[in-house]
Amino acid sequence: MIQCYAKRDFVPTFSYGCMPKLRYVSKVSAAYKYPRLMHGHDDVLEILFVHSGTGTYVVNSAKYPIQQGDAVICNSNVLHDEIPECNNGLSTYCCGISNLQLDGLKKNCLIPDNVRPVVSCHSQQQNISCLMDMLHCKLSSDQKDEEECCHFLMLSLLTILLKLIKANPIYIDKTKKDxxxxxxxxxxxxxxxxxxxxxxxxxxxxxxxxxxxxxxxxxxxxxxxxxxxxxxxxxxxxxxxxxxxxxxxxxxxxxxxxxxxxxxxxxxxxxxxxxxxxxxxxxxxxxxxxxxxxxxxx
CATH class of the missing domain: 1.10.10.60 (Homeodomain-like)
Structure with missing residues (x-):
């Protein structure tokens, strides 16, 4: 038997006075043939996670190549779009979250405006994939009392992503434009x-x-x-x-x-x-x- 212990106390990332709320989770397989065109959300943060394949995603008019293990952060009021002809076996999860308020950021935003919205999650790929799959399974089961479990799965997802973003933020070039x-x-x-x-x-x-x-x-x-x-x-x-x-x-x-x-x-x-x-x-x-x-x- 190998027993592991929780060694340290921690400061909660999210306070009970302002707790994020899970709105929806979707799963899109590579076989799904209807593209999701340009849109944004007034009060929802969307997190797209690439389960498999490659493709190109557009966030705020900038095109980004994406691959298995990447997460795409679409802050509230940020337009995002897909280019289906660039997809190759692309399978994704998408998680919608509202009521998110992080220090120094606008409501329902996970990253600042000057940080690249595509996050490489390869070190946490298996964990994030499991969390997304559990969220989708539990919500789609429509069984009673799954919401509380999904709430804490969502908090785990956010916590992992925040650690990855803070560990290696990639900043967008903001040099003077012509x-x-x-x-x-x-x-x-x-x-x-x-x-x-x-x-x-x-x-x-x-x-x-x-x-x-x-x-x-x-x-x-x-x-x-x-x-x-x-x-x-x-x-x-x-x-x-x-x-x-x-x-x-x-x-x-x-x-x-x-x-x-x-x-x-x-x-x-x-x-x-x-x-x-x-x-x-x-x-x-x-x-x-x-x-x-x-x-x-x-």
Whole structure:
């Protein structure tokens, strides 16, 4: 027998007066074929963990290569996106957490704005993978009184990630940007605030007093997409979020994300996701039910 002892007292990372709350956990296998486009969360921190495979993830318009054992930290109000054509056998877990308040950081933020959002967790890969799997299994089982256990699993996950981040933070280069980069960022901020309104290239060009072709060039340099492609990805990504997290009918979601024509909305959603909005919602519901049924049988 080998017996180990807890040797030291510790100062709790999280106080009972302001305890983080687990909102959801999802698991996406490499076989899942519907991409999750650009979106953010007003009151939720998301942690994406790469269980297997490789790919490319976009956080705040910056592209990052990701591989097995990496965690991607998406602070609240930070836009993130995936590039499905870059994925190779990519399987991930995603954990949503709210009510997180760490010293020196904004609410629901795990890292400062100047720290790289991709964290190499290879030294803790097995532990994090086990925690994510247990969280997903327990939540999908829908059995009574699993929430307390999941709460402490979530705290363990956060504690491990915080230690990894503090041990080796990689800082983003914040050197002075040229005028074109600053203009591109201003245009992006404008679109982010108005993507659900009627926007056209000519309208945006007039708003910034720029030639449309010049605007496209500087915007694409910053974001990687043309302005109209970016608007579409913002709209479809937000629609996906509403389809899986609310009960709003599809006919109401379309104008909420900037489409006055339901047929145009359906067409653009199918073009980018490969399935209609209604089927996307139904597929999500069916997958959730199958997961619950599978765990219950076990």
């Amino acid at each position: 005028d074109n980069i600053l203009r591109g960022e201003m245009i992006k901020a404008y679109i982010d605030a108005h993507y659900d309104e009627e926007l056209s290239l000519s309208y945006i060009s007039r708003a910034f007093n720029l030639n449309p072709y010049y605007l496209i060039r500087i915007f694409k340099k910053v974001v990687g997409y043309s302005p109209m492609q970016y608007i579409t990805r913002r709209r479809i990504g937000e629609a996906q979020k509403l389809l899986v997290s609310t009960d709003y009918p599809v006919v109401e979601i379309a104008p909420m994300v900037g489409y006055n024509s339901i047929s145009h909305f359906n067409m653009m959603f199918f073009k980018y996701i490969g399935i209609s909005p209604r089927k996307y919602r139904n597929t999500y519901t069916i997958m959730k039910k199958k997961s619950n049924d599978c765990r219950t049988k076990k």
